[in-house]
Every structure is written in C-alpha cells, then in structure tokens.
Amino acid sequence: MGIMAGETTEPGGGVLPQKKKGYVSLRVRAAGGRMTAEEMETIARTARLFGRGYAVATTRLNVEVPWVRREDAPAAVAMLAAAGLLTGSTGPSVRSVVVCKGDFCRHGLCDVRDPLLQIDRAQVGRPLPRKLKIGIAGCPNNCTKVQFNDIGLMGQAYPSFDPDVCTGCGACAGACREEAIEMGDGGVVFFADRCVGCGRCIAVCREDAIVTAKTGFAVFLGGRAGRHLQIGSRLADPIPFDAAADFVDRAIAYYIAHARKGERFGEMMRRIGEEEVGEALSPGSTFICPGSV
Ligand code: SF4
Ligand code: SF4
Ligand code: SF4
Numbered sequence: 001m002g003i004m005a006g007e008t009t010e011p012g013g014g015v016l017p018q019k020k021k022g023y024v025s026l027r028v029r030a031a032g033g034r035m036t037a038e039e040m041e042t043i044a045r046t047a048r049l050f051g052r053g054y055a056v057a058t059t060r061l062n063v064e065v066p067w068v069r070r071e072d073a074p075a076a077v078a079m080l081a082a083a084g085l086l087t088g089s090t091g092p093s094v095r096s097v098v099v100c101k102g103d104f105c106r107h108g109l110c111d112v113r114d115p116l117l118q119i120d121r122a123q124v125g126r127p128l129p130r131k132l133k134i135g136i137a138g139c140p141n142n143c144t145k146v147q148f149n150d151i152g153l154m155g156q157a158y159p160s161f162d163p164d165v166c167t168g169c170g171a172c173a174g175a176c177r178e179e180a181i182e183m184g185d186g187g188v189v190f191f192a193d194r195c196v197g198c199g200r201c202i203a204v205c206r207e208d209a210i211v212t213a214k215t216g217f218a219v220f221l222g223g224r225a226g227r228h229l230q231i232g233s234r235l236a237d238p239i240p241f242d243a244a245a246d247f248v249d250r251a252i253a254y255y256i257a258h259a260r261k262g263e264r265f266g267e268m269m270r271r272i273g274e275e276e277v278g279e280a281l282s283p284g285s286t287f288i289c290p291g292s293v
Contacts, residue, residue, distance in 0.1 A: 013125065014087025015073050018066065024073050025066040028080055029088045031120040032099035032113075032136075033061030042083035050076040060096045060133070062089050092130045094123040094252065102138015102155060109139045109155040109199050109215065110241045118245035123252060129259040133224070134248060136217075140196040145225075147232045150265035151251055152220035153244055156197030160213035163187050172201035172210055216240050219247065221277070221287075222266030230266050233274055237285035251281055 014027040028043060043063055047055050052067040068076050077087050089096040099116045102108035116136060135149035146152025166187050173181040180194035181201060202210050216238030223232025239247050254277070259268040269277045274287050
C-alpha cells in the first residue's frame with residue numbers, strides 16, 4: 001500500500017528535528033493514510049526499537065515516529081525502507097496527498113484510490129520552488145476540505161431529468177439537501193444554481209427519471225491553509241475522473257516552469273493572472289466565483 005520498495009525518498013526528507021535537542025521525528029509517507037497490516041507492524045517495531053513505543057498520525061495522513069535519537073535515525077529509516085516505507089513529505093516538494101475514503105464511503109461518487117496512487121507514485125517528493133499540497137474528496141461533502149490545498153479535486157455527479165418517465169413520487173426532492181428540487185404542479189422543478197452535484201437525487205430515483213448528466217472532479221487551484229488562509233479558485237469545467245493524474249502532472253509542470261523561488265501555487269496564479277493560468281491548464285474553462293462549490 002505504501003511506497004514501492006527501491007524508490008528513494010527525497011534527500012534528507014522526513015527527518016524532523018524535535019523541540020528537545022538530540023531527538024528527531026521520522027515522517028513515514030503513507031499514500032492517503034493507507035497502510036497494510038505489515039507496514040503498520042514495521043512502524044510499531046520501529047517505534048518500539050528506536051522511539052518511545054508510539055506513532056502519531058499527521059494531518060496529511062502520514063505517520064510520524066517521534067523521540068528517535070538523532071544518531072539512531074539512519075538505522076530507523078533503513079528499517080522502514082526495508083519494508084518499503086519511505087520517510088518524506090517535508091521541504092519544498094510535492095507533499096503527501098490527502099484523500100478521503102471515497103472508494104468505500106457510501107456517499108462516494110468515484111474511485112479516489114486510483115488517482116491517489118497514480119499521483120502519489122508520480123508526484124510526491126518531486127522537488128519544487130516551494131511545497132505543494134493536493135487534496136481529493138469523493139463527493140461534495142468534502143471531508144478533506146480540498147479548497148485549502150494548492151490543487152484540490154472534488155468528485156461530483158450532476159443530474160438530468162426526464163419528465164416523461166417521472167411519476168411525481170417526490171423522493172428526489174426529499175433527498176436533496178440543497179433545496180435544488182421542488183415538486184411543482186407539472187412535476188419536478190430543478191434549480192441548477194443550488195445544485196452541488198452530490199448525486200443523491202440520482203441514487204433515489206427508482207424510475208430512472210433522473211440520470212447522471214455529468215460527472216468528474218471539480219478542480220480548485222491556489223488554495224492554502226496555515227497562517228495565510230486562501231480558498232482555491234474553482235475551474236468552471238470539471239475534469240473526467242480518469243484525467244486527474246494527467247491534470248495534476250500538467251499543473252505541477254506549469255508551476256515548476258512559472259513559479260518564482262519560494263512562491264506558492266496561488267501566489268504564482270495571482271501574479272500571472274488566474275485567467276491565463278486557467279486557460280493554460282484547462283483551455284476554455286474559466287474560473288468561477290472563488291471558493292464556491
Ligand atoms: S468526501 Fe464524500 S466520499 Fe469522501 S469520505 Fe466524505 S462523504 Fe465520503
Ligand atoms: S424521484 Fe424520480 S420519479 Fe420520483 S419525483 Fe423525482 S424524478 Fe420523479
Ligand atoms: S445532485 Fe444533489 S444537490 Fe443536485 S439536485 Fe441532486 S440531490 Fe440536489
């Protein structure tokens with residue numbers, strides 16, 4: 001589940017000095033927090049042998065083994081690496097991807113595991129002008145808060161209605177939490193501007209009067225959390241689910257080519273102009289109201 005054995009971690013990456021002198025914390029990359037039982041056992045063994053017998057989950061779904069003596073770090077890193085676990089996700093590089101459990105969540109609209117693994121293998125650890133964070137959510141419930149990442153992807157499914165098949169049962173209106181569907185005299189009335197693409201109405205319609213019109217990842221660019229909050233701007237057009245890894249690759253290549261040293265993705269976007277960046281990454285798709293879903 002973790003990183004393929006034989007790959008290398010970024011130089012010096014994943015070894016973080018602690019406040020207490022002489023100790024470091026080892027950040028173990030876990031693609032989307034997913035680990036096999038064997039990998040968890042290796043982390044437990046490393047923590048017992050070199051740390052204080054416990055590990056900590058980080059906000060980006062990595063695992064840190066704290067309280068490792070600095071002089072023991074190379075041996076501890078080697079023990080992890082022997083099991084295919086890499087330390088990293090630090091410094092000016094592509095950080096570990098934060099992803100929800102969308103592929104097995106009952107609300108999930110897409111497989112998040114495939115894009116996660118593709119992006120993890122191709123991008124995480126790649127040296128950059130500054131750090132870059134990626135978040136993926138399987139539906140508009142947005143458990144991973146993707147707008148606060150440099151690149152955020154959120155699964156969506158938009159409905160279309162066939163009035164000829166509709167029986168007027170009202171199940172769709174009852175299921176919609178956004179009041180985007182009302183039952184009128186002539187049947188279903190749809191308010192597209194309120195729809196967030198959660199797909200609930202599609203799931204509850206037994207008559208196939210509502211079907212999926214459009215699916216894909218909504219893309220948010222230039223967001224960040226931390227000291228200087230910035231909500232990512234949304235591209236008007238979602239991208240197909242299977243185009244996520246390619247899109248991310250294109251966005252990172254653009255960032256490497258255009259960002260100044262120390263500049264985050266969003267800072268680069270504002271300097272160059274959102275429209276120009278959007279056009280370069282997704283021709284024909286402009287940004288819509290920043291931060292909206
Ligand atoms: S974002 Fe949606 S699919 Fe992902 S865990 Fe939350 S509810 Fe489930
Ligand atoms: S759930 Fe389907 S059949 Fe029932 S009102 Fe909605 S569209 Fe019509
Ligand atoms: S997709 Fe979700 S938000 Fe849109 S109309 Fe259906 S239930 Fe409502």
